[in-house]
Amino acid sequence: MAQTLYLSLLLIALCSISECVQRQYHFINKNKTWTEAQRYCREKYTDLATVDNMNDMIQMNKSVKVNDGYAWIGLQRTSVYKWHWSSGDSVLFLNWASGQPAGGDNCTVMRNGKWFVEPCSDAWTFICYNMSRGLVFVNQTMNWxxxxxxxxQNHIDLVSVRNQNENQQLEKFINDRNSSGSAVWIGLFRDTWQWSDQSNSSFRYWDTIEPNNAGGHENCAVIYLYNLKQWNDILCDRQYAFVCHEDKLIVIQQNLSWSEALRYCRQNHVDLVSVQSVEMQRRVMNVVKLASTEAVWLGLHNFCSMNMWLWLSGDMVCYQNWAPGNGSTPENCKLENRKGAVQSGGDQTWISLPESHRLNFICTNY
Known part of the structure; x- marks a missing residue:
């Protein structure tokens, strides 16, 4: 009993400290146009820098060696508007009111459970999401x-809504706290910006009045290297330093068993990928779309004697993204030798499969 308790406490401690660097940034202090910088990064690394969240911003800022001027990042304006969640969650569910989205407005409010577009400059109360507290109603009016x-700054991000059940929960939460029935901001917005590596990242860190598309041709993004490192849109043919990123996940389009995939990754890279956080799951979601099989092997395996799943890195499965009906250890665990895979389509949740299945797989260079 004491030994079991000790093991449980140890695993909790391991979950709390488990962390990995997910993308490496390289500051290149050479003046090039955006297109020239993109070509350089693709030849030497992975691509011009993509930024998923504030942790990435901090890591990218650490790579910068000067404190003045501009540096290109991998964000470029396109002609296609696309909806994003501020948190970076995939847009899997929409709940527009009849006739919406209407007009050219780019930010979203919820009113009586339905969604409406509004000018981002309007002032409304809003809902944040907090990891420990869940939904947080902020009874202050601000623009989006x-x-x-x-x-x-105070929680995690503006709230995301991933399905009808979450929408109903959010509607009830708002009604309990907002008796006036007025609209509240949620985290859905649209813009025409796309990352060079085709990432789905919706993270933006524009300076106060940016992007303003001055003159109608400011189609590329730079980071201002002084002070807060916020972003600006600017003409793509200007010449600046730039930041590349080196992504450490590689989809291997060969159909191998789990054991064969493991051997391949360890011989040619570092290991099969471990997914220990929401951020790493987003990285996986960005690359798994390149796969040619319906599921893709992860470095996730049953530790039968402990009746639990573990990553090959030795870490416990703290962050969970199992599809319904998956994730429990089957009674005949040792006979089946089941391993973990991520679905390459749909909402890209994890499933358990016999290790003899032949699938694409994701190697990591971390």
């Missing part, structure tokens, strides 16, 4: 970007 900044 100020509300986003408030949530990121």
């Amino acid at each position: 970007r100020d509300a986003q900044s408030y949530c990121r």
